[in-house]
Amino acid sequence: MCDTCGCNDHIHPHDHSHGHEGKPHIHRIDIQTSAVAYNQRFADQNRGWFKAKGMTAYNVLSSPGSGKTAFLEACLRFLNQECRPSQTAVAIVGDLQTDNDAERLRATGAEALQITTGATCHLDAHMVAHALDELKTENIQHVFIENVGNLVCPATYDLGEAFRWVLLSVTEGEDKPLKYPVIFQKADFVLITKMDLAEAVEFKRDVAIGNIRAVAPNAEVFEVSVKEPHRLKEFFERLTSLRA
């Protein structure tokens, strides 16, 4: 603290009188607060809520059109139809506009809540906290949170999930992980989707996996296709073993 006038800090020399005549007094005010502290409070609260209720939550991320909704349709059908009652699953879906994706997911028989974000390019933990208040299904084990299709902004926001999935479709190009390293670095699972199209688009599998490994060395990688059930089997086995 400054001995002269008791303020917290000065960046001007102490050759002034207490009245600061002719010299503006400049305060340095320490704040040291994360700009996403507000989001983190809700994320921690959501994480505690999921844990207390025995639910495992997934933040599902990709660019638009990578097949998030189609993949979640398959996951919901598998868990709710083939594994019930031990593996009940619901979905929360974020989109800028429309509730088309929630409608698609509801058609599987699962509860699906739509968050319409308007102009906001990502889901945040506060939006998810409100959606969780609306859930009606009993004894849920899995909560899929389909984020807004975007590989940039959603990377910043923890939603309280246990696992992050990042989807990369074979039609997007093998170098996508290198172009968007931040979101891939935070992935627990990278799912290469639309593998049924791999040959048609001359997808270079080894290059893509090498790029994923470069930016997300510890992520589990699965190659999947909702059109070819045998390409889902291995992932579904892993999914039923996941616990927060």
Next chain:
Amino acid sequence: MHELGIMSRMLDMAVEAAEQQAPGGRILQIHVQVGPLSGVVVEALRFAFESLAPGSLAEGADLVIHETAPLFYCPDCKTTYTTPIGNYHCPACHSTHGELRGGNEIQLQHIEVQDHV
């Protein structure tokens, strides 16, 4: 695009701190720390600041951005290392188990406020 919301929140924090601790003062500088793994684009943050500051206590202030490097801790050889984006292997033992310890921050550090004269 989310930089607008992030900058808006930081400006609110800065203005609140200035009003409480230096009432009547004018914000001269806003110091922010941004890591390359934060998901925030520095240029977009500057653009957001230029859009939001006019009309607030921070009008005319300098936004000073301190960029950090990714910082990892290697649990295998117990070293801390920085590394470029996209190459997270431990340079000492080549382990891929590095735990992120820094480089993902978006932090409002401090502000400088000039007293009302």
